[in-house]
Amino acid sequence: MLSIKNLQAAIGEKQILNGLNLEVKPGQVHAIMGPNGSGKSTLAAVLTGREDYDVNGGEVLFENENLIELAPEERAQKGVFLAFQYPIEIPGVSNATFLKEAVNAVRQAQGKAKLDAKEFLMIMKEKMALVEMDKTMTQRSVNEGFSGGEKKRNEIFQMAMLEPKLAILDETDSGLDIDALRIVADGVNKLRNPNRSFIVITHYQRLLDYIVPDFVHVLYQGRIVKSGGKELALELEEKGYDWIKEETVA
């Protein structure tokens, strides 16, 4: 599904990704962990087409297509989704309007009929229940005045609406209390299926108790320096990142 080979990316003069490799097969959940500043969000940004980044080496194939050449919306239309580490507030655009535009743009690009207002409402209701989201939130402006937890829930709600093939969750757990974390994780788990893959970026092992990954990778200095099964996350939790850093230097 997703094949990243020797990916290198910079922002301005600063080289951040230094030859990153990752293979994600349909249905798999890959966790990416690593200390702050190691390039996790950069990877997410490069995969989703943020313009500030300069991809200066390597390749990214998504279903055998060169992802890097596509506009952000084209990637989304092909089924790539990013749950933002810091969701953006958009005053004046209601959540419902925004999602209707988004869902229909994606459907149209995929050759499906647009949803009418009634169909859209029904689906929206169903997906809101998935993340226990309050009805009133759909009428509010996108993320405006939402608490940290509400914003993260809204990201998962959007994911549920858009039904991507590949979902990248960037620190969706940060800033969540334990109840919110469980709700968000349950939502994600309900969306797991054999055709949908996840890249779960997290700083802490805690989230992975709920969303159990198939693989855990450690990103450090723009490179994946260690990969393993879910037990690697526990090891990291126990020992911290220092031993990885030492190993990398050595």
Added chain:
Amino acid sequence: MQHTLENTIAESAFSEFENKQASLAQVNNKLRKQAFDAFTANGFPTTKNEEWKYCDVSTLMQTPLATSAQSQNKTTIDLPLLNDAIVLVFENGLFNESLSQYTSLPKGLTIELLQNTKHEAATKHYQQYADNQMAFSALNTAFNTGGLFIHAADQAIINDNIFIINRVSNLQNNATYCRNLIIAGTNAQMQVSLLTISSNATGYLNVVNELVALQNANLSFDFIQNDVDTLSQISNTYVYQKTQSTFTINTVTLGGKLVRNNLNMMLADANIETHLNGLFVINGKSLVDNHTAVHHAQPNCNSNQLYKGIVSQNATGVFNGKIFVYKDAQKTNAYQSNKNVLLSDDAKMFAKPQLEIYADDVKCSHGATTGQLDNEALFYLRSRGINLPDAQALLNFAFASDVLQNIKHEALHKYTVALLAQKL
């Protein structure tokens, strides 16, 4: 009077106009002459004048002062929002009786043509606020081909919406005039909307509105300018408020070649509230120049200004907002906010807030920002599959919506939103 070639031409235009349009001159023969003399004394403003720095009217000077419009466009104005409303239609500056609907007016509401009215309030207020030192305002007073007098009597609560449709069509290189005197009497309530539309027209439309809210009256005025990009418009709107009155104006400019709006607010009494909202969404080579002046002459008044602009392609936007707080105007609250978005490298915006405060116990603030669309928000929308032009439109729409939400008439709000959607 200066003896220049321009003035000689103007002189003969005026006397010819006076002879030809004798029927229009009845109410205000003297006022026409005064205004004309003031105009010839001052002439047209040039870009050397600070107030007209970005607004070059030299091409308008080539347009004959008196209109030559005679015939009327018979095409009906097909706007659903006009159903069940009071509608007054002007074609190329002339009243179009057959397209208007104003037969059964609610109690307390008077609508008459300025050139016919014998109403006491019309005589009392006409040309009391319009300033002959403003060239185009003086020209309007000298050359207008009639206009409207709309009056809500004391205590009258007018629930019907009143639409003035000003259409310029099939008319080249002409000045056409639109003139309105609108008065809300003591404790009265009324809302009036002026829509300017056009097709196949060049030259310019010259608008003067005198709007009066007497004691404790509530008057609102929507001014929707949606002209073709070959027609210019110069408007001068004068608002005069008495104590405890509330006034709202929403000026929305969605088209036109060169549009200059002068809005002059005189808060002549204590305890007045006034709201000025404006939105301009322009492209092509359009120029829209909004000049506002709010005069706080007495204590305890609130004024609130919100102007927003979306400027794309080679268009130019200008906002100049003046607030004067006079010596006696203690406890004034005067707010002004101007926010603009430039959508292209060639789009330009000149914003200048000006505060002159001569009282000490006042709260005034102003802020002007001009920027691009929020890239973070744009990326967020695109990352959800929304195509770039739609994402831009959505953000522009959101940017404009807090101005448009001040249009209280639901059908007009919907209409304006639809016009905006077309434009974005």
